[in-house]
Amino acid sequence: SKLVYDFAEGDKDQKDLLGGKGANLAEMTRLGLPVPPGFIISTDACREYLAEGRVPVRLAAQITDHLATLEYAMGKQLGQPDDPLLVAVRSGAKFSMPGMMETVLNVGLNDESVLGLAATSSNERFAWDSYRRLLQMFGATVMGIEGDVFHDALDALKAERGVTADTGLEADDLKGLVTTYQELIEKHAGRPFPQEPREQLDLAVNAVFDSWNTDRARLYRRQERIPDDLGTAVTVIAMVFGNRGEHSGTGVAFTRDPSTGKQGVYGDYLENAQGEDVVAGIRNTLPLAELERIDKTSYHELIRIMDVLEKHYRDMCDIEFTIEHGKLWMLQTRVGKRTPEAAFRIARHMVAERLIDEDEALQRVTGAQLAQLMFPRFEESTDHDLLATGMGASPGAAVGKAVFDSATAVEWAARGEHVILVRKETNPDDLHGMVAAQGILTSRGGKTSHAAVVARGMGRTCVCGAEALDVDAAARTVTVRDGRTLHEGDVISIDGTTGAVYAGEVPVRDSLIVRHFEGEAETDADELVGAVATAMARADSARRLRVRANADTAEDAARARRFGAEGIGLCRTEHMFLGERRQLIEDLIIAESTEAQEAALAELLPLQRQDFTEILEAMDGLPVTIRLIDPPLHEFLPDLTELSVKVARQEDAGKIDEHDRVLLDHVRRLDEENPMLGLRGVRLGILIPGLFEMQTRAILEAAADRRDAGGDPQPEIMIPLVASVREFDVVRRHLDKVAAEVKAERGEVPYKLGTMIELPRAAILADRIARSAEFFSFGTNDLTQMTWGFSRDDVEASFFSPYLENGIFDVSPFESLDTLGVGEFVRIGTEKGRSTRPDLHVGVCGEHGGDPHSIHFFHGVGLDYVSCSPFRVPVARLEAGRAAL
């Protein structure tokens, strides 16, 4: 079967087979653009090589065939002594993995052909420069020698000659360097550099295959969620030479500015250079516009080609090019990566330019990008004092005093200070410090390190792996690579988006996009605001999922509404029992008589009614789903140990407080080994019916008050943690009785009574539950805990890092729905529920309601709405729109 393809045989849609680089080179060839000739060894060959541990036998013959075609086209043979054909051997997988895999240039040079190249080019320096580059790349990539071995030799030579740039070295210097490199290769690899051109080629191809599985490539794939079994293609392409002296050079360019999205080309150019020189920062590059002055013809040709590419790909492209003796060659193109800001701007510009339609524009932006634009940011300025750059692991802009341990973080935060917890790396013991800090900074670890995972989970700003920092927790200092030392208490600023770490306090400004959603920035106030507004409008008209918010207060409800929420999907009531009301709950629990219980409830009723009135008012005309009290009761009671100590002291002193003693009995009675699996949710409603009844009365009376005030209240009462329709029915009997009373007293108030589906049993028996429940809301947080059998509060900080590192999770199942497992319960529950009640209204509350990937899944299984935190509402609207396209 076929393993090798000519450029003319492929096209851009064959990235699976030819890799992104190969497919796009094929596409440019088809477009008639100036691409050096070449061929592509497919990912099939790589996969076979990786699986079998040896090169497929038929590959050699196919390479020979395609090489012959290439040699014929070029009129010379690989490594031919008097006038050698040289090739580049380049990696390129389906998804771009910049800098992760290997490329070897100038393959085909040896001790003989280097002389031929010098003669035919009449440029000795160029020939020796090309050869030393081959030795360097081949030595490192193919023969496995540390790259520094070569860099050190080069640096030593430059120092000896008193030059700073490699261009300062003469032909003879480079010739000497070639000898040095060959000696170094023999010394470090134990064998000489292979002189035979075809052997060079074959070894380079294998090395590219192998580079798929280097540690850094694997790590990158895990972070980017790229599957491990795709393999890379290998492109073999005739060399063109930007290092050929005058009228030669190499560059990279974007068809638009990838950081702002501004129209107009953007890029860097470097004269007399090859390969990575441009990006490696070895010499200062020129802005692309300078090329017009240096080589007008090539510049205009480049601009013309960029225009062709943009029209063809209908997107911003990034390209690599080389100019050899005034002739322009295209070496790579692909749809370019861009910042969130650029993504929205470019999408809007391209609609105006009629390159794409509005649906396509919506596909080009993501909820994750929108979320990035909603974080507060540091003011832009070049004055900030940059200490180091790590990985932006959890976005946001945090400013605070550096502290080096969790206890200090907690202590300082308690007295009102803003702190940044600075650690080499974090571990589960740091959790309380992370909670107390504005942000977390580590010098080690990647985007899946403990610090990163936990910080993202709790929405803390985090920069990790800032390797230029040497953290000394014992000395309470951090030493920067430039020699400076910071001490505990010094103010630093960290940018969780870019990974930048600054000394001192960098001013923070609110996101313009948030101000727009808040109604404080007009659509035409700024081009970016306009671009976001356009995308939102398209998403809102396309989406089928409705978006509600999780909000427990009138204030949150109002904000959510400004952000576009179409109701409340989850109003929790537990926080309403904290503070001063805790006393009433205590009274309720220790009440020995029905009268005492009723008295406590009677005191709670007006307070609850007021809570609900305010929320129903903020969401007037929209549905408000209120969940009856859910957590274990003892969460509202004093801590068992503390109370025991208190009572013991009282006994010692002989002054016993009767209330405390009785309370202790009850706290002891209610103490549980596994409160998550204990007396909570519907179970409470069955044990203490008065509590649910009081809440229901408060909701219905609040609704009646709102109605009397001319409002349009739409309450939905939701019972948590139901596993059986019989549980639901027991509670329903109590609540129906209350509803009938309120109706008699206040007249009809429409409401619905439904349930959360958050236990596997409920999902499986949803058809039965739907006989009594009028709506469902999937509580995917609990459903995830109950399906996996682990508690979110305990495990995220303990074993999630190794789970992520071992690829057991791609991402925490609390962040993004486990569609395979937990999602199956959502699908089954919806289907079964609707088999009983075809018009059953089904939504989801829980963190997943605001997660892009999960939203696409919920759209796919036909839910009616998602509910998420107010801040995520715009993200959910955008993604729900994208899901519907």
Ligand code: ADP
């Ligand atoms: P990466 O995927 O890391 O960008 P590439 O395969 O694109 O690696 O190659 C690295 C460098 O080598 C690029 O700068 C590219 O311009 C240069 N290069 C690749 N092929 C050729 C060629 N045929 N002639 C000259 N330079 C080349």
Ligand code: MG
């Ligand atoms: Mg490249």
Ligand code: MG
């Ligand atoms: Mg729950």
